[in-house]
Amino acid sequence: MDMVYLYLRNQFKASRNGLRQLILIHILSFLLLFLFDTGCYICGCKDYFLWFYKQLTFPSLYPLLLQRPWTIITYSFIHKGFIDLFWDVFILYIFAQRIPVITRSKHMFRLYGLGQIVGAVVFAILYHFAPPFKGIATDLIGPSAAIYAIMAAVCACMPNLRLYCFFFSLPLRYIAFALLLIALCHVRTQYAGAYLAQLAGALVGYVYGKLCKNDMDMNQSFFNTHTHSVHRTYMSVKVTKQ
Numbered sequence: 001m002d003m004v005y006l007y008l009r010n011q012f013k014a015s016r017n018g019l020r021q022l023i024l025i026h027i028l029s030f031l032l033l034f035l036f037d038t039g040c041y042i043c044g045c046k047d048y049f050l051w052f053y054k055q056l057t058f059p060s061l062y063p064l065l066l067q068r069p070w071t072i073i074t075y076s077f078i079h080k081g082f083i084d085l086f087w088d089v090f091i092l093y094i095f096a097q098r099i100p101v102i103t104r105s106k107h108m109f110r111l112y113g114l115g116q117i118v119g120a121v122v123f124a125i126l127y128h129f130a131p132p133f134k135g136i137a138t139d140l141i142g143p144s145a146a147i148y149a150i151m152a153a154v155c156a157c158m159p160n161l162r163l164y165c166f167f168f169s170l171p172l173r174y175i176a177f178a179l180l181l182i183a184l185c186h187v188r189t190q191y192a193g194a195y196l197a198q199l200a201g202a203l204v205g206y207v208y209g210k211l212c213k214n215d216m217d218m219n220q221s222f223f224n225t226h227t228h229s230v231h232r233t234y235m236s237v238k239v240t241k242q
Helices: 002-013 018-042 046-054 062-067 071-077 082-096 105-129 144-157 172-185 192-212 222-241
Strands: 162-165 168-171
Touching (some): 018 046, 018 071, 018 105, 062 105, 071 105, 082 144, 082 172, 105 144, 105 192, 144 172, 144 192, 162 172, 172 192
């Protein structure tokens, strides 16, 4: 047990380790919820788990959202089952580990957070204003919107990256396109909110990636990219004059 604690502490203390930290957070959240669910089931208190689980999911109705505002963050760390956890972590790893610059903690979490929040906002807008869905009570769970943001950002920054598997290779942008096409095909189904959240996350990730494409030194703040570019231009002109 001490070894596990030391390993987790070292992983979360390490800098530029955002990818591994995100994966560990998802695995730990899944395990903790699974253990809590199992304990409640054994003790005959299943209703307590269902109430707690509901407090973590992002609701589609505005009054419920006012009661649970923290769910705009917590919903993305909830998984329906082990298969969903596996695929979320798998897709996250495939795309995020391809570009080392983005794996620095502050930028990885920033990109994840942008996709997470924008996806939830689009989900809420759909169920408040779209006539086919207006007033329907449902919940949003899972990190798909945040993961799609990372996926789109990686493809925008480095569109020629390829996935090598055994005897063949495949451009990552083709995988991203296929996933986005699947999401688009489900927009007219009863799960439209979740898939629109994915598309919204991909859009914000693509914009993020495009803005960072010509400035790969991400030690500086993403929102100050233009300022630092101007500063470098000024310094180069000054050196030339001298």
